[in-house]
Amino acid sequence: MKIATWNINGVRARIENALAWTKQAAPDVLCFQEIKTEDAGFPRQAFEDLGYNVETHGQKGFNGVAILSRLKFDEVSRGLPDDANDIQSRFIEGVFSVGGGAIRVVCLYLPNGNPVGTEKFPYKLAWMERLAAYTKSRLDDEEAFVLCGDFNVIPETSDAKIPEAWVNDALFQPETRRAYRKLLNLGLTDAFRACNDQPGNYTFWDYQAGAWQRNNGIRIDHHLLSPQAADKLVTVTIDKQTRGWEKPSDHVPVILELAV
C-alpha cells in the first residue's frame, strides 16, 4: 500500500494540482498538511468523487491537516491526546484494516518554530516532546504505525543543499535535531533514509530567489515507522514533478510503500 504525505500549502488555492496528482499517483492514503481552511471549506466532494474517504482537522487561515483514504476509517482522532487546550490544528490520525492486521497513520504538521528567540521556538520543542510521549505510548502497543507529515526538521547536513544557510533557523537548531533524534531513538525508522543514503534529496524549495531552479532545497517531510511498519518497508519516493507545475506548493509529495 502507498501512504503519501504532502504539505499542500492551501488546499483551496491548490485544488487543481492536488486533484491531478492524486489521480495520477493514486495513493491508498494521502496526508495533507497546511490545508489552511476550516473543515467546512475543505473540497471534500472532489476527493470523494475520486474514491476517497475524507477526514479533516482544519483551522481558519493557517495550519490544518487532513487524511484521505481509499480504505474505510476504523478510527479517527484529532489533536495530540494530551492537550485539548492547544487550538492549533496540527495532528490527525486514522486506523485502517489491511492484510489481516491494522495500520495507524498519523498526519502531522510540526510547528515551524521561527524566529528562534520568540515563543514560537519553545512551542516547537514542547510539541516535539508531546509527540515523543505519544510515540512512546504507541510503541508499547507493538503495532504498525506511521508518523508522516511536515516535521519542519532538517535532520542532517546532507538534507540541505546549503546547510550553512540554515544554522540560525529553527528547522536546523541543535535542540531541534536532538529532539528529532530522540524521537527516532525511541525505536522509529526514518523510512527515506532506510532506503537512500545519498545527499541531494529534498522535499521543499522556497518560492523565493530561484530556489527550485538552483535545487536549493531541504528534506523536511518524513515518514517515521514503528518496528512493525518498518518490517514491511518497500521504498520511499520523493515525487519532485509537482514543484515544476503551475502554482505549485513549495513542498512536494513523498510516497511510502509498504508490503501490506
Place this chain on the structure above:
DNA sequence: ATGGCTGCAGGATGCAGA
C-alpha cells in the same frame, strides 16, 4: 537572506511560512 514569494483574512495590508 537581514526574506527577493505565496495564501489567507478581509476588503488594505499584515501575518505566517521556512
